[in-house]
Amino acid sequence: MPRASEIGVALIGATGRVGRRVLALIAAHGAGSRLRLVAVANSRAHVVASGGLDPRAAAGCLETSPNQADSLATALDGLPRPLVIVDCTASAQVAAQYPRWLGAGIDVVTPNKFGPSAERPLRDAIAAAQAAGGTLLRDSGTVGAHLPLLGTLRELRQAGDRV
Secondary structure, eight states, X not given: OOOTXXXXXXXXXXXXXXXXXXXXXXXXXXXXXXXXXXXXEOSSOEEEOTTOOOTTTHHHHHHHOOOOSSOHHHHXXXXXXSEEEEEOSOOHHHHTTHHHHHXXXXXXXXXXXXXXXXXXXXXXXXXXXXXXXXXXXXXXXXXXXXXXXXXXXXXXXXXXXXX
């Protein structure tokens, strides 16, 4: 059972290059970390364990995991909070779930540009879900070689500045 001070992490795109690096970073923090890996997924399978997964073995679990009937989105809904979804995919289908997760109190971190730069209906749904859920979408992790360019531009516009 997760401790109250722990933050659950669900990693989507766990078998890709970026996802494997995220797993390595979580593993490097070891037992003293507040992060608990509670789910991993790729385009073929997902594994969810509210008690936690070993980040060193998590990607391998996907290879032996049977296809589950429940969707990843539904499986993540049932995990304890606080929960952060780290989306390391370039999938429009995954990004379409952001409003659902944000509205359910789940924060999202991603370099996936399909959500934040989507057509207006999805962008508006993401913004409304963030407001309703009190959650954050942290995106643009790979823009400008990790410079917070898009976040800074958003903050300037929110402050009334014209860019």
